[in-house]
Every structure is written in structure tokens, then in C-alpha cells.
Amino acid sequence: MDEPARTPNLEFGDAIFTLAPEGLGSAQSALGRTRLRTFIALRWLAVAGQTAAVLFVAFVLKFDVPLAACLAIIAASAWLNVFLSFAFQSQRLTQRWEATVQLAFDTIQLAALVAVTGGLSNPFLLLLVAPVTVAALSLSRTRAVIIALLALGLAAFMPLVSMPLPWFYGQVAELPPMYHIGQFAALAVGVGFFSLSASRVSQDEAKLVRALDAASVVMAREQKISAIGAMSAMTTHELGTPLATIHLVAKELLAEIPKDDPRYEDIALLAEQADRCRAILATIRNAREATDIVHARVPLEALVTESAAPFRGLGVAVEVLVRPGDDADSRPPILNRSPEILHAISAFVENAVSFAETKVTVQASWTLDQIMISVTDDGPGFAQEVLPKLGEPYVSQRSEGQHGGGDMGLGFFIAKTLIERTGGRIATRNQAPPRSGAVVQALWPRAALEASGLD
Missing domain, CATH: 3.30.565.10 (Histidine kinase-like ATPase, C-terminal domain)
Structure with missing residues (x-):
């Protein structure tokens, strides 16, 4: 029976094994640790955009907008940002559950704003894709799916609770049900496409980062070994002189002391061991991989x-x-x-x-x-x-x-x-x-x- 075709599996000994529990774990471990200031900055951007859109529709287009309700919903996001800015350091990395809660809040806040301004009739419904995309980029797959389902669930619930679409004073904009179905379908497609695309990009980036980290560990390990080799070369050089002196003195003492002297055997042993040390250093010197010009x-x-x-x-x-x-x-x-x-x-x-x-x-x-x-x-x-x-x-x-x-x-x-x-x-x-x-x-x-x- 023919063997199955192979796929490559290259191991790098202790370097890879050491990183396996953390640095080379699943891609999920690299996700969900976005800095708090990133969420705060994105939320301020959303607050500014929402405020500008509501004021433009109310005062420039002269549409009948529930201005108080809209500004109250927008203020909820602003007050959350103020609280987070004073309660926590903006440089800290958020825990996974913290990031999930914040993105869930952003999804609910945006859905509430859309609901009071027409619900599925509001063309800005597609902005619900934004927090879902951020979740796919910064959270694990499971948590990102939760945010996506939350967005779709809130959109599906809007026909029951949404207010009329803002329009000119005294007029009512009535859109057919098929338009609402199309709006929801477009949202579902957008949520699915952008969440999957962002998740794949994030997963690939996490894998690439860990792989590059592993390559760095391999090279650091080799540089450490090379440094040890250079140190051994220096050690053999430094020990060579005192050992040569010990050997020379022992030989001179052996020449001066008669063989029947009780100290003769001790001095002979000293000379023999000095010779042995010199032989060991010579072996190290010959086998080392130092970074001098010859061995390089x-x-x-x-x-x-x-x-x-x-x-x-x-x-x-x-x-x-x-x-x-x-x-x-x-x-x-x-x-x-x-x-x-x-x-x-x-x-x-x-x-x-x-x-x-x-x-x-x-x-x-x-x-x-x-x-x-x-x-x-x-x-x-x-x-x-x-x-x-x-x-x-x-x-x-x-x-x-x-x-x-x-x-x-x-x-x-x-x-x-x-x-x-x-x-x-x-x-x-x-x-x-x-x-x-x-x-x-x-x-x-x-x-x-x-x-x-x-x-």
C-alpha cells in the first residue's frame, strides 16, 4: 500500500517545545487584548459622527427627529468614555470579557439609536457592521460570533419597537415591507462577510507573529550557544598560562627531589594532573566554534x-x-x-x-x-x-x-x-x-x- 503524501514537520528542539504552551498555542490566545484607549478613541469617533448626523438631519434637512432621545442615547456612550478614562489607565490592555462587554454596549447603543430613527427603514442600519468587525479583529471567534448574533438579533427585533423614519414635518415616509427585508438581508450579509474577513486576517496575523517569535527564539538560542563557545575559547586561553606554570614548577620539583622522598608521589601526581588539564583545554580549544577569523x-x-x-x-x-x-x-x-x-x-x-x-x-x-x-x-x-x-x-x-x-x-x-x-x-x-x-x-x-x- 502506498504511503500517504506528506506535509512538512520541522522541529527545532527545545526552542519550539518551550514556546508550545504559550507562544505557539492556538491563535485564540493572541486575540482579545486590545488597549483600552483604542476602544475609547473609537467610541469618541462614533459619538462625534452620530452627533453630527443627528444635528444635520434635524437642523439642516429639517426632518422630524426625536432629538432628545437621540442625544440621550449618544450621551450614554460619551459618559461611558468619561467613566473609563477616569477609572482606568488608558494604556492598559483590556481583558477579553471587558472587550466583549464594551463591544456589546456599543452594538446595543447603535441599535437603539437606529431604532428611534426608523429601525429597518434607516439606511444607517448597516453601521451595525462596525462593532461586529472590531469584535472579529480583537476577540476570539466565539466572542465575535456572540457580538454578530447580538447585532442581528437587535435588528430583527426593531420592527416591533422602532419609531417612524424621520421625515419632513407633517409627512410620513412609508416604505414597503420588502425594503425592510432587503435592509435586514444586507445587514446579515455584511455582518457575515466582514466578520469572517476580519477574523481570517486577525488569525493569520496572530500565526505570523508567533512564527516570527519562534524564529527569533531559535536565533537567540544559537547566539547564546555561540557566546558560550566564545567564552570557552577565552577560558582555555586564560587557563593555559597558569597551568603551564604549575606543570613547569612540578617538573622542576621532581628533578630536585629523590624518588624515595615521601613527597615525590604527590608532586608526580600534581604534574600528571596538570598535564591532563592541559590536554582537556587543548581538546576544547580544537573543538570549539569560536567567532574568531579562523572558525568563522x-x-x-x-x-x-x-x-x-x-x-x-x-x-x-x-x-x-x-x-x-x-x-x-x-x-x-x-x-x-x-x-x-x-x-x-x-x-x-x-x-x-x-x-x-x-x-x-x-x-x-x-x-x-x-x-x-x-x-x-x-x-x-x-x-x-x-x-x-x-x-x-x-x-x-x-x-x-x-x-x-x-x-x-x-x-x-x-x-x-x-x-x-x-x-x-x-x-x-x-x-x-x-x-x-x-x-x-x-x-x-x-x-x-x-x-x-x-x-
């Missing part, structure tokens, strides 16, 4: 080999191929060591190993102008519905037949972001039949990676 440069072959090394011996053959392009010299380019590239290529290799049948090939090549690294496996390949969307955070989910279900695409997004940060770009595809498997290619301008100042 690495051949292309060494970079690719280092990226693939952790995934060898896991039951899948990992082959590294490095070869020049048709128009390049045979000497591999020397690159600036890049934590971003190491992380990204390692992530691609890890993903390939997890889906490969028997073999993963990591191939690096170069021309006079470009450097390319590709990771190929012989697994089921990328799912066709996912392939055009690769690089977007949380693009899909694994199918049931694949282990480790959950949100997908975040790791690939992080790796793609790291590649693009270094000046490269990513291309993905499946191998052409009769071969199977996925191919991920990273391509850079050679000048973006090659170390300068080489002899």
Missing part, C-alpha cells in the same frame, strides 16, 4: 557535512555530495559560518530523514555566481494540496496515518525565514516519476555567503 570561515563541504551529521545512524542513509557547477572552478568556496544556514539545512535534513524510505541526499553545488544546497529523500513526497503553500505558517495538518499530528508548517516557515535572512530563497517540489520523494532547494548569490579577505 568554513568550506561549503564542511558546512553541509556539519548540518547533516546529527542525523546519520538513524536507520536512513544520509549521503553528502559536493560538486562544482559547469562554469565554476573545482575548489569549494569558503563561506562565513552562518548559524541561520546551519539551523535551516539541519531542519530540512531532519524532516527528510523522518519521511525517507532508505536514503536522504544532501547535495551542494556552486557556480561563479550562485551557491545551491538541496535536500532530497525517497519518501512519499509533499502532499499536492500543501505544496503551493509551503512557507506559510501553520499551513495544514498531518494526515491520520502519520505520527506526531498537530499544526504543520511552522518549522518550515522558520527555516525559510532563516534562509531568506541570509539572502537566499527556497524552492520545493516532488521528484519526477518514476522516482518518489521531496526536494527542497536553497539558493543564494555567492557574494552573500562567501567569506571576504581570502588569499
